[in-house]
Amino acid sequence: MDSFQRTPSDDSPGTLRSSSHFGITPQSQVWSSPPDLDVPKSDDGNVKKRGRKGHTKSRTGCFNCKRARIKCKENRPSCDYCAHRDLKCEWPEIQINQAGTMIRKPTPASSISTNPQTQLPVFTIQDFRLFNHFIQSAYPSHPIGNDSVWRHEVPSISPDYDFLLHAMLALSAADIAAKEDEPEMKVTAMTHRVKSIESLNKAIDDGIKTYVQGNAMLATCFALLFHSVFITDGLGEYMSFIRGTVAIGMKMGQGRMKFLFEKAFGDEQMEFIGPALKLAPLVHTDVSRAACRSLEKFGFLCEKGYELTLYGTLLSMARNLVTSSQDAYMELRKYYGMFMFLSQEDFVHFINPENGVGKLIQAHFVSMQLIMTPITNSERAHRQLVNPDQKYDDPSRSNPTIGWLLSLHSNIPAEMMEYFQWTLWVEQEVHKGRLYTGVYE
Incomplete structure (x- = not known):
């Protein structure tokens, strides 16, 4: 991606302004006042009242007018x-x-325009059902505070980018498969996922040409990231797509491109979640102290620099859980930031299934997130408070990331088994439904 072209905004013929790379907001539209009109009057000089002129809503307007949500003249x-x-x-x-x-x-x-996607694929009635389900309840919860963007702006641009549309349908199908007795939806989800990734890779190779395309790529990575949660061995792909969102975000930032998502990067997210974290409950002391003991047991196994860094952050997270849920959450954010910026060589080594230390760190990372469910539930509760009309799922009794532990716990070498005892315990307790409330019953 050597250069970027920016789509002109409505009030500027060529450029977009921003206060920072990742806090770009669209310029407000300024409309000129209409000229004076000859207003019809009655015989006594009073202005005649005219009824509102009705019109038929156009459904055949051009793409640009549809995106701008204005009536197209269709000339x-x-x-x-x-x-x-x-x-x-x-x-x-x-x-x-x-x-x-x-x-x-x-x-x-x-x-034909310069947009490489001039022909879109065929979609079925089932796809329309999935599309609607995505808008209603299956869209990603991140970036935090962007529910309206996921329900309105993202669907409006998806017909122009099949990688985004397939990603939306994949996540929606996976969500239905997890909640309802429709196992065939898992196959549907994977079919759309493969198509989305293939199309996204081609688009990335061609480079980001417009801010709309960049936002479509960003939304695709978020959707595929959340779909990875439903895949038993999807932790590696989950981390890969987090790295993808950062890479695309940085490219858009370098090109001063406008973001559809508000406060998507950096500490800006804390402005939304901060108040909720202050009220987050503490995880049961027995659980958090057990996490500390497990982590302290295998520190000597970490030899590579990135392993020591990730391990140290997990240990700090566990120790903070004893006294402050908010501080533990901040350490969790720091952990995400660390593997986002691992070198490609270190990242490939980290997610290699043959890397026993890597699997051990990943198992503790997933287990830490599972025992922190009461804290992350505060985030969901705050979203419900901000958007009272939207129905959010209660994750307190089900969490598909348990599948990641099942995958990480398969084929543990005998010499490593003692270091997985706590994460194996977490897996058992989650299956019993004893950890999601944060209370060791």
Whole structure:
């Protein structure tokens, strides 16, 4: 990705301004006042009241007007909105076949834009169900405080980027499979996931050309990241997509591109979650002290620099759990930041299934997150308070990341078994439903 092109904003012909790389907000639109009009009057000189003029909502407007959420004049070859801003004006052409499937006709060659995705795939009635489920309840909870973006802005740009649309459908199908008795949805989810990753890789190779495309890539990484939670051996991919969100975010920041997500990076997220953490309960002392003892037992096994760094942060997190849930949460954030910026060589070594120390660190990382569920539940409760009309799932009795422990606990070498005793205990307690409340019953 050597260079970036920025899509002009509505109030600027060429550039976007920002206060920082990762805190960019769109400029407010400024509309000029309309000219004076001849107002009809009655014989006595009073202004006649006119009823509101009705209109038929257009569903065939151009893509740019749809994104701007304004009524398109639909004059060809370029509508007023696009002509005024020197934008490429394109319209969707839709037909329904006998099977009830929506097909978007390819754009004529004479009007093909520089966007490589000029032809979109075919989607079925089931896909529409998944799309709706995503918008209603299956969208990612991060970046924190961006529920409206996930429910409105992201779906509105998804038809133009099949990697994003497939990622949304994958996460939605996985969510349905986990909550309802529809095991076939797991296959559907993986099918969409593979298509999304293939398309995303091609787009990354071509580089980020517009801020809309960059945001679509960013949303895709978040959706695939959250889908990884539902995959038993998906921890490695989970960490990979976290690294992907950072890489794309940095590229967008370097290009001064506008972010759809607010406060997506850095400490800005704490502005939202900070008040909730102050009220977060302490994890039961027996559980947190057991975590400390387990971590202290295997520190000497860490030899590589990155192993010592990750291990030290986990140990600090466990010790903080004894006295402060907020401090422990901050250490958890620090841990994420560390593996985000591991060198590619160290990261590949860390997630290698043959790396016993790597598996041990990962097992303790997952176990720490599981015993910290009462703390992260405070985050969910705060989201509910901010968005009272939205129904959020209660994770207190189910957490798909337990599957990661099952995977990490498979084929433990005999000489390493003693160091996995606490994480194996966590797995058992979670299956019994005894840890999600944070109380060792």
